[in-house]
């Protein structure tokens with residue numbers, strides 16, 4: 531009987547594996563032609579100065595619409611872009627779009643808003659990447675200090691010496707480097723020690739339960755103490771409630787990004803809801 535059960539379990543298990551495999555394959559196949567078929571688009575999530583609730587920047591987030599499966603989370607499709615090697619090409623597209631938007635916003639005379647762009651360490655590591663960015667900046671005349679590259683280390687990709695030296699070269703071009711998801715997973719103290727970092731994004735798992743859970747308060751307060759002593763800019767991710775905002779302000783942490791202020795929005799919404807308001811206030 532037990533043997534039979536084991537066998538059934540095995541069958542169920544392999545069916546489940548097969549289902550997952552075919553989903554990944556389906557997504558991988560879609561991704562191959564996604565650029566050509568305009569299946570990617572960008573959304574922007576506001577970054578806010580909590581004291582005056584002003585917009586200081588936006589994070590650029592990639593969205594992908596699969597022809598059969600519909601909208602897929604970047605948590606699922608970015609690793610597939612990395613594994614299939616199309617991540618560089620996708621990142622080039624994102625950068626070109628981002629520059630296009632910046633030039634458009636300048637033309638419309640919106641206030642200057644910085645842009646944070648997620649870059650896979652796999653891409654940063656590539657030999658031609660810094661040159662690609664340099665050419666893009668020179669060709670378009672865009673102000674490089676408007677851009678910040680967010681990087682996260684993951685299980686498949688460590689920060690090698692190449693990654694490190696390319697970060698320095700990007701900083702020399704005027705681009706800022708932010709360490710994403712700080713404190714979670716692979717993004718840790720070692721990175722703070724070894725990498726050229728301008729800004730630290732504290733992972734939302736540390737924000738989630740404050741001020742409710744005291745133990746989490748102790749942790750976030752220590753993180754803020756440590757990171758502020760390094761003279762880096764600090765921003766908290768995943769801020770969802772007024773209580774979190776009030777608490778973070780008492781802890782002297784002034785920048786936030788999260789659903790409390792806004793979900794990621796498309797460029798039209800960004801202009802309508804944020805830029806036009808800012809323009810009115812300042813004129």
Ligand code: C2E
Nearest residue numbers: 591592604605608648649650768769770787788789790794
């Ligand atoms: P991330 O860079 O840490 O981005 C923040 C993620 O948290 C975004 O998820 C955002 O929508 C979500 N988020 C923001 N505020 C809140 C909140 O208040 N509560 C909760 N629960 N979530 C919040 P998203 O857009 O699904 O992206 C997930 C991850 O995928 C990103 O994490 C980033 O690592 C990766 N990713 C997204 N776009 C790109 C890209 O263009 N290139 C690369 N290489 N990675 C990207």
Ligand code: MG
Nearest residue numbers: 589648680710
């Ligand atoms: Mg990010």
Ligand code: MG
Nearest residue numbers: 710711731767
């Ligand atoms: Mg993050």
Ligand code: MG
Nearest residue numbers: 648682710711
């Ligand atoms: Mg992340």
